[in-house]
Structure formats: C-alpha cells, structure tokens
Amino acid sequence: MYKIFYKTELCIGKGALKQLSTYKNEHVLVVADPFLKTSGQLDTILANLDASNDVVVFTDIVPDPPIETVVAGIQSAGGRPISIVLSIGGGSAIDAAKAMYYFAKKQGIFSQAILIAIPTTSGTGSEVTDFSIITDAEKGTKYPLVSREILPDVAVLDADLVMSLPANITADTGMDVLTHAFEAYVSTNATDFSDALAEKAIKLVFEYLPKAYKNGQDVEAREKMHVASTLAGMAFNTASLGLNHGIAHAAGAKFHIPHGRLNSILMPHIIQYNANVINRGKQPIHKETAARYQDIAKLLGYSASNPALGVRQLVEAVKKLQKQLELPTSLREYGIASDDLAQYKEEIAEAALKDKCTATNPRIPTSLEVLKILENAF
Incomplete structure (x- = not known):
C-alpha cells in the first residue's frame, strides 16, 4: 500500500x-x-x-x-x-x-x-x-x-x-525540471501516478525548453515549461529524488554552481551509473533501472530496442539538449579548478550519501562510486 x-x-x-x-x-x-x-x-x-x-x-x-x-x-x-x-x-x-x-x-x-x-x-x-x-x-x-x-x-x-526570464536561467531551471522528472521516474518510490506526471513533464521539456531558450517571447513554450515544472514537482513530491540531487546539494554548497546547471552536468553520469551500462567489470547491468531509462528513450522517439541501447540513446538525447541550450557539460568547463575538486570531493561524497534525496536512488552508492561520478563529471 x-x-x-x-x-x-x-x-x-x-x-x-x-x-x-x-x-x-x-x-x-x-x-x-x-x-x-x-x-x-x-x-x-x-x-x-x-x-x-x-x-x-x-x-x-x-x-x-x-x-x-x-x-x-x-x-x-x-x-x-x-x-x-x-x-x-x-x-x-x-x-x-x-x-x-x-x-x-x-x-x-x-x-x-x-x-x-x-x-x-x-x-x-x-x-x-x-x-x-x-x-x-x-x-x-x-x-x-x-x-x-x-x-x-x-x-x-x-x-x-x-516571459522576461533570461535565456541562461531558462536553460538552468529547465534542466532542473528534467532532473526532477528523471529521478522521480527511476526512484524506488515511483508509482503509476508519479510515472504519469514525470512522463508528461519529460515530453514537455524536450519539446518546449529549446523553444523557450531560443525565443523567450514564445508564449506557448513558456506556458508549457511552467506546467512541466509543476508536473515534475508533483512527481518528485510523491516519489522523491535520487543521487543526482544528492550530489548537487552537496557540491552546490561548496562550488555555488546554479542548481539546475549542476544537475545538468551530473545527469549523463548519473544515468550511466544508475543503469550500470559502462565500465561494469563483473557487475551486470542494473536491468530494472536500465529498462526504466529505456522507456524514457522510447517516449522520446528513439528505437531503444534493448535496455543498454535505450540508456545510450537517452544520454545522447540529454547531451543534444545541453548543446541546444549552450550549457557546460563538465565541472571544468563551468570553471571549477582541479584543486578545488580535490579539496572538497571527499566531503561532497560523504554529504551526498547522507542527503535525503539519495535514499530513494535506484542504486545504493558507495563513497568511492560518488567520487568516481565527480571525477567523470569533471
């Protein structure tokens, strides 16, 4: 129940x-x-x-x-x-x-x-x-x-x-919406209700965020993104979030990167970690989570003929969206120095593991795994 x-x-x-x-x-x-x-x-x-x-x-x-x-x-x-x-x-x-x-x-x-x-x-x-x-x-x-x-x-x-929101803030906040929807969809607390809300939010973001970014006076795009934000909020208020936000809260407190932008930088790495489709070693793919990401890829019109391909195509879709929004794709590109990452990464990893959002992540991360995600995102 x-x-x-x-x-x-x-x-x-x-x-x-x-x-x-x-x-x-x-x-x-x-x-x-x-x-x-x-x-x-x-x-x-x-x-x-x-x-x-x-x-x-x-x-x-x-x-x-x-x-x-x-x-x-x-x-x-x-x-x-x-x-x-x-x-x-x-x-x-x-x-x-x-x-x-x-x-x-x-x-x-x-x-x-x-x-x-x-x-x-x-x-x-x-x-x-x-x-x-x-x-x-x-x-x-x-x-x-x-x-x-x-x-x-x-x-x-x-x-x-x-309507007058600057393009860079439109991009940052829009990617926050997408993170909310993605994390609610693969959360351990996901339900049919949160899924429905998240799915609609995801479709709206991919269709209308580039339009709102390109032309802030596009009334339809602005209205759809405003609704998408609320839908995604309702989704994660039911299902909670995950490690993407857990790390973003911890790293944001140290580096003061706009929250949505930091979520965006982390997003492809979190998807790959949660699905465990790269550098798996002896660990098998995380089938259930990969299948959830596969469903999102299909929702966006990709073939996603198997879970691993679905995950790769979803990551490609995210990177394409980042390019359309002219967003940095790494901590280094944003301006974080390697010395700063070295100074704070252990503290960030420990704080991320304690963050309440991380509790509903589909994979239970270790400190070493969070450190690896930070290094990959750098």
Missing part, C-alpha cells in the same frame, strides 16, 4: 494572478526575490491585492537561503498576526518562505497563516512540494527540510511572470 497526498490548489493560466484579489482584510507577509522589487515586477503583482490588506514585504533573499535569512524574514513581520505568507520568485524565495512559515508556526507565530506560492521561474516545482532547501553558510552544508506542513495551500501559475 502507498498513499498520495495532493494538497495545493492550482490557479493556472493567463490572468491567474487575479486569485490574489480574493483575499481581503488579511495580514500578508510577502517574501520575494529582490530583483522583482528593483524591476518593478513585484509592484505589478501586488497590485492584484485588495487595499484592505496589511502588507509587509521582505526581499532580502539570496541564492541557497541561509538560516539567518529565515530568522530575518520572520522578524520582519514585526509581531503582526500574519494570516498569509505569500512567496513570489524562484526556488530560493519560495524555499525561504516555506522555512519561515514552518519555523514561525513551530514557535506559535503565524499560527493561522496559509502559504501561497507564485513561481517566477519554471524549474523548482517548489510550489507543489513539501521540500525546502536551507543552507548553513558557516558549515557550507545544505539541509533539506521535508514536511507536509510546508506544502503551499495555493499556487498561482501565470506564465506572464516568466
């Missing part, structure tokens, strides 16, 4: 921001990316709120939000009886708002509040997940906060908010 829980009310499509006009006489804590404030986009979004609401805005958000940001955000409410925590932005803003919401409720603050998420990137799926990633800057470690309590009550998906 397994259980599936979908809590978030989704408001999707053009004009979805009008949902904000339904809230009246509320005390609202807005947690938003600072760029939205400087660009004026935040004012445009908040103009949908009724004038009867008491609104306080917190925009001191940085990538990989540290614990200190969470504390500062709670304090910014100034003792108000917050009834809505409204998060607007990319994964960092939504993750920070989730953590504020969680810890404030634990302290008896914001006790009656609901959580609303408005993503302005098409990548993290954070608007429909019970995950939040917070950084301990002093230790250089990322901590996943996982609790059903931080699932947003409402998510507003309005593609108008991502």
